[in-house]
Amino acid sequence: MRRSSAETKTVILAAARERFAADGYDKATIRAIAADARIDPAMVMRYFGNKEKLFAAAAEFDLELPELASELAGAGLVRHFLRKWEADEGLQVLLRTGVTNEAAAERMRTIFGGQVLPFVVRITGDPAGAPLRASLVASQLLGLALSRYILKFPPMVAASEEELVARLGPTIQRYLTG
Amino acid sequence: MRRSSAETKTVILAAARERFAADGYDKATIRAIAADARIDPAMVMRYFGNKEKLFAAAAEFDLELPELASELAGAGLVRHFLRKWEADEGLQVLLRTGVTNEAAAERMRTIFGGQVLPFVVRITGDPAGAPLRASLVASQLLGLALSRYILKFPPMVAASEEELVARLGPTIQRYLTG
DNA sequence: CCTTGATGCCAACAACCGTTGACAAAGGAG
DNA sequence: CTCCTTTGTCAACGGTTGTTGGCATCAAGG
Known part of the structure; x- marks a missing residue:
């Protein structure tokens, strides 16, 4: 299947978030994440460089603490x-x-x-x-x-x-x- | 060095507790534990069977909740x-x-x-x-x-x-x- | 002394990991 | 059409892991 690079990147990221959230850093392997995204492990490396950078992207988030009385x-x-x-x-x-x-x-x-x-x-x-x-x-x-x-x-x-x-x-x- | 089997077993167990406490299950490798205990990894297997049983032994403990008013x-x-x-x-x-x-x-x-x-x-x-x-x-x-x-x-x-x-x-x- | 059993070490296995480079296919630009 | 960039697959690498079987070494019993 052929997608735009932005699409696959978000698909990989979504799979990575799920795996990291469920299994933690070590047990969430690049191969498993790639399988979830129905893609070759090499694509993960192409788009995110290495596992640490992929993790950094997956762990990026904002608490968004609200204004409260x-x-x-x-x-x-x-x-x-x-x-x-x-x-x-x-x-x-x-x-x-x-x-x-x-x-x-x-x-x-x-x-x-x-x-x-x-x-x-x-x-x-x-x-x-x-x-x-x-x-x-x-x-x-x-x-x-x-x-x-x-x-x-x-x-x-x-x-x-x-x-x-x-x-x-x-x-x-x-x-x-x- | 030659010790009694009971001695080495407790030495291994002490090293395992330290490593598991500091690194968690995956990063605490049998080889690292054995190195801490200044012993061959094969000894760990002989005395504890496999990694899961070693972990079970290391995680054995009692909260000892006291009697309190x-x-x-x-x-x-x-x-x-x-x-x-x-x-x-x-x-x-x-x-x-x-x-x-x-x-x-x-x-x-x-x-x-x-x-x-x-x-x-x-x-x-x-x-x-x-x-x-x-x-x-x-x-x-x-x-x-x-x-x-x-x-x-x-x-x-x-x-x-x-x-x-x-x-x-x-x-x-x-x-x-x- | 020799025998026997326990204790320890070494080398190696198969499986899995992150990572890499070469190669195929697809699709738009000229 | 041809060319070239982008997207994807594949096989393989070096390293690490848990685990195993064979071999050395020591201590005790006869």
Whole structure:
């Protein structure tokens, strides 16, 4: 089959995101990604250079933290995070990979410092205590993703979005303002 | 060098725990573990059969959740968890590996159901709401380990044990009793 | 002493990985 | 039509992995 180069590039990227999100960096092989995209492994190299660059492209994403009123920030953050997780595979890629790959961990630190921390400063208006507050928020949200989507603890999987927002929202709120 | 078979077995196991904890399942190769133990890779196979069985032996551990008064359970749990993490590599092994290895994830679910959940029931005396409460507790503790020891968010690394207990203790307490 | 069993090392296997270069086919430009 | 760029396939490379079987080496029992 013959496609435009832009088309195949996005097809490869989509397959890569799925594989990296499901299997992590090492187990997501170029050959498997190429097979998913119904294409020769050599094409992946042609369009992305090497595996690391392909991963960098697949892990590219934006948290898109919304503007929220201070009093609703906790619940809003939890809801936004849950939906972001299911809509954009970038976060899944980073979490699955960041645990065994230092480059991905570094990227998560960058996202934390460049997006989460400013968000917390914006909400609380307290630059002094913000770093620790922000990392407490991040720890709870990442723990949520870990136990619900990766380790799949049954009660966490069974819980509805509303239930999780109701339980975790106040916690995040306290980390932000307390 | 010639040792007793029991000695070499424990030497191999110690090296395996370190490697699995630091690198995760895939990157911790039999050859690297054997090199750490100053031994031939073939010895690892002789004593443990194959890599999966070696991993199972390395990931064997007990959370040893203490008896705690209900009012102090939150702070006590955080402190116990932090110290356990640093003293026993078993937890590190499981977290580093459970993200990309389904067998390790299954093991974490077993520990959750067999140790954390009964602990929560014991503390709260409420079997009905316990599963969700227990997984909220687990999510916050795992998020703590993830952001502090694996992803190494700077504010989380810089925080002292006391500070973390003071911040996270009340959260856990609320998940348990609220 | 010799025998026997346990302990350890070495070389090699098959499978898989990322990566490369040469070659085929398709399609638009002249 | 011919030419040439783009798109795709194929086979192979060097390296690493888990795993295996054969061979050396040591210690103890007779």
